[in-house]
Amino acid sequence: MTYAAALAFLAGLQRFGMKPGLERTAALLERLGRPERRVGRVVHITGTSGKGSVAAMVEAGLRASGRRVGLFTSPPLERFTERMQLNRAEIAEDEVGRLAAAIAPHAKALSAGGEDSPTEFEVITAMALAWFADQGVDDLVLEAGMGGRFDATTAVERVAATAITNVALDHTRWLGDTHEAIAWDKAGIIRPGVPCVTGTDHPGALAVIERVAREQGAPLIRVTPEDSRVVTTGPDGQVVDLRGARGWYRDVRLSLLGAHQAANAAVALRLLELLDVDEGAIRSGLAEVVWPGRMELVRAPGGRLVLLDGAHNPAKCAALARAVRDVFPGRRVHLLLGVLADKDVERTVAPLLPLAEQIWAVAPESPRALPAEELAGVCAGLGRSARVVPAIAEALPAALAAAGPDDLLVVTGSFYTVGPARRILVRRQVIQALPPA
CATH class of the missing domain: 3.40.1190.10 (Mur-like, catalytic domain)
Incomplete structure (x- = not known):
């Protein structure tokens, strides 16, 4: 076979x-x-x-x-x-x-x-x-x-x-x-x-x-x-x-x-x-130890930092939010977010929204994906506006372009969001994992 x-x-x-x-x-x-x-x-x-x-x-x-x-x-x-x-x-x-x-x-x-x-x-x-x-x-x-x-x-x-x-x-x-x-x-x-x-x-x-x-x-x-x-x-x-x-x-x-x-x-x-x-x-x-897609920091074009983390439930997203504040104090954060429809979406994304200067709502590459428009609606209900770009292949370069050279782009919400984003970066050979000092 x-x-x-x-x-x-x-x-x-x-x-x-x-x-x-x-x-x-x-x-x-x-x-x-x-x-x-x-x-x-x-x-x-x-x-x-x-x-x-x-x-x-x-x-x-x-x-x-x-x-x-x-x-x-x-x-x-x-x-x-x-x-x-x-x-x-x-x-x-x-x-x-x-x-x-x-x-x-x-x-x-x-x-x-x-x-x-x-x-x-x-x-x-x-x-x-x-x-x-x-x-x-x-x-x-x-x-x-x-x-x-x-x-x-x-x-x-x-x-x-x-x-x-x-x-x-x-x-x-x-x-x-x-x-x-x-x-x-x-x-x-x-x-x-x-x-x-x-x-x-x-x-x-x-x-x-x-x-x-x-x-x-x-x-x-x-x-x-x-x-x-x-x-x-x-x-x-x-x-x-x-x-x-x-x-x-x-x-x-x-x-x-x-x-x-x-x-x-x-x-x-x-x-x-x-x-x-x-x-x-x-x-x-x-x-x-290396564990891709879990608090993985990579470098995209122009030196922009991208943090890839498959946080997909309230506890994981709360831990991610704490880690961003601890590890990257003072940096402006941009959030590329895609979640599955069968999650507790509001409680899952709530810890992340206060971090972000800009939010990009996408649909994960999964039959269980929450449509980007619905995710943006959840964000709006929590007091934050999100830009809807359903396809990850389109949202990722747009979010990178919007980020300043000293900003941080966080990609999260599901492994079905993080995986495709990482794959796009690898295929275009613009990713560089940051080794421990």
Whole structure:
């Protein structure tokens, strides 16, 4: 199967939608010979915000210690192959075709046998686990797609450690409309006797996680806001103090920007300690970790700075707003904003609007996109006018042209906004990632 045919096969599975449950993924894995049992240690991570960043940090620390590390994340920012990486090298397109061809008959057989047809994410998860087994990874960092208890990634039975970064209101249609309900779903990744690290600070959500951990006999390691401190911060990175089981790690260089990333680093630190990674590798990994589209600062023509961040819920947008104020004090900000229609749009964009000198409303490249005109209406209801330019390809150069040489353009609201914007910049070869100083 070609790469294009593989993507078409997976896209065809979208008609089955999202169906919570582990039975379809487990059935696929059984048919494949349970490949996940042939990988090394598995670290399973979920959370409302920060789970991808924590996964990237843990991967970087493990790799810095000399391990062969697999990384499974979602959604992809620009291309499908980002989902599966080995030592941060993406899976080859022909491997995607091979895996899809191998799994397609099993997916069809399950449906023909009277069982529910597996969903797109379930098939992708099974493909990833088969590939990581083939690659003989020492460690696999596994990011949940959504929730945890009924997420396809939880079909992996044996894990070395788990993490719940935090709990906030998002994906309420599927996970529940209270912090406690969402926490119960996410706590489903906790395995009997397996240590779990959490950065959750919502009292109700934390109580649920503590209860599930007790029921599973799983040691719970709580990371609090006091476990991370920003020492210095700037566009080229930050220096932080982090507290772990071994005590304080002083003056740790962190390439990712924002106080929320320092908090994520404290969660990653505790996971890496559980995995017996030494301090030198932890420091090296955190200093060098790269996570595109998450507080990613790039340089466009004329030296203009563009901050790309896939913030797409109220908690993430509030963290982004704080980070912009902390890292870029005094700069004029321009905002290119596109969100999905199934989000709490007003609460999501509200923290960002006060930052902006100008606002550009676009439609993300997704069937779930909120039309740019409707987004502009939400902004108007919050007291801010926004210029409507529906196509990202048109809005991005217009926003860059309007920005002064010392201004900051923030592109955010959805990964389906940030990804296309980044792809346009890369294709035109006008992007230059700013390395840590």
